Amino acid sequence: MSQRLNEIIKNLAKKMKRHPRTVLTWYDDAGGLFLDKEQILIKVDGFAASRSKYPWCSYKDFGFKAVTATVSDVYAKGCRPYIYAVSIGVTPDKVDLIEDIIRGVEEAVDLYGGYIENIDTNVGMDLWIDVFALALCKYLPIPRRILVGDAVVLVNKVGLTSIAYNEYIKGKTPRDVDVLNTSCKPTVSLNLVNAIDVIRPAIVGSIDISDTVYESLEHISSLNNAGIYINATASELLHPKAVCYAYEEGIDMRSMFLFANEEYTPILVIDEAYIDYVIGNLRYYGFDVQIIGTGTSLKEVRWRGEEVKKFMWSYELGKVVEI
Structure with missing residues (x-):
């Protein structure tokens, strides 16, 4: 459907x-x-x-x-x-x-x-x-765009939503307060748009994570007939609590990252020449920014050369599915 x-x-x-x-x-x-x-x-x-x-x-x-x-x-x-x-x-x-x-x-x-x-x-x-x-x-709205060589940046680490979703699938209620707050009452940092004002000349594109992380990466990739090469380790991109949860539950950490959903934090595409400037300013504004990877000509999302699991939100089923 x-x-x-x-x-x-x-x-x-x-x-x-x-x-x-x-x-x-x-x-x-x-x-x-x-x-x-x-x-x-x-x-x-x-x-x-x-x-x-x-x-x-x-x-x-x-x-x-x-x-x-x-x-x-x-x-x-x-x-x-x-x-x-x-x-x-x-x-x-x-x-x-x-x-x-x-x-x-x-x-x-x-x-x-x-x-x-x-x-x-x-x-x-x-x-x-x-x-x-x-x-x-204040400036021209940021489009969904990526070019070969651009840096793909995660503004904040993700994964608390992965914990909430996995607990829901198990028929349980999360016990962690941060997980409960993120799943029920997520907020977007008020500092985000101020930080973007400062780094706007360096931003090539953006997309927020409202469905799954994989979908956000795929949407940028497919719309621009380009690809994304993920070079970070999953533990670098995940919230520390998500790393611990994945280890305790035996969940693959790459999957934990890719099916994180409704995080309401953006993925920014940055001109590589300005990456240090962007990271410095985002950290100044309090963001735990991480570099996901790079724009490529491969026209698909790959993780250190390997195919990634394609986790997507199914609206008709009301759950995340792997396709």
Whole structure:
């Protein structure tokens, strides 16, 4: 079903009327355009509770997470959210949950900044939320782009989400507080967009990790008819708690990295000539930045010459699958 959905979207993209001053491709994480001399970003994101809410999380968390998902893409483009509109759907027996969801939305907007200007509510067969954001950009929004020789950089180590997901698959609730917070109420660092302002001339491309890490790498690779050669060790890219968990559970650490999902941290593609400058500034702003690898002409993602496991989020199944 996912492949068929992608085919439909690609066909629609060829026919869709777009703004004449658009600056990002249809397949990017957001829409960007020039409007009255301003650089504007438009983003909408959403999900259903049956697919994106862990049983140990609250519905207030669900609302907060939806805003984070939208803001993550906005920040990855180097922009700041300004105006929000929210659409919420609930089942007939859960109408009272709208208040909790909206309180979560409000808390997130208070954190990230901006204003809620419109809320729409619906009743249907599932509980879901969509968050729209109009954002302002100081510089040209960062596209999904990679060239041969570019450095691929992970802004923060990942893997706490891998722990949460694996515990969920086992039918358990995580005990670690950091894992619980990351899976229920993820946040994007407020310093991220400030750091990107400083290093913007060195950034070639970006994408946030909202599905799996593999998908983020594959999306950059396939869109640019290029490849990514991962040269780091998995333990360098994983949060220390994820490294320990993988060791204790007997999980391959490369897999632990590749199926990390909903991390809401960006992968940046950097002009190799500026890599030291970028790493220095990101660390100054408090990020545990790591170099994943390099852009290549191989047109696929490989890890030190080996094929990688292709972990992708299945929307119809509501779980990560290996294809």
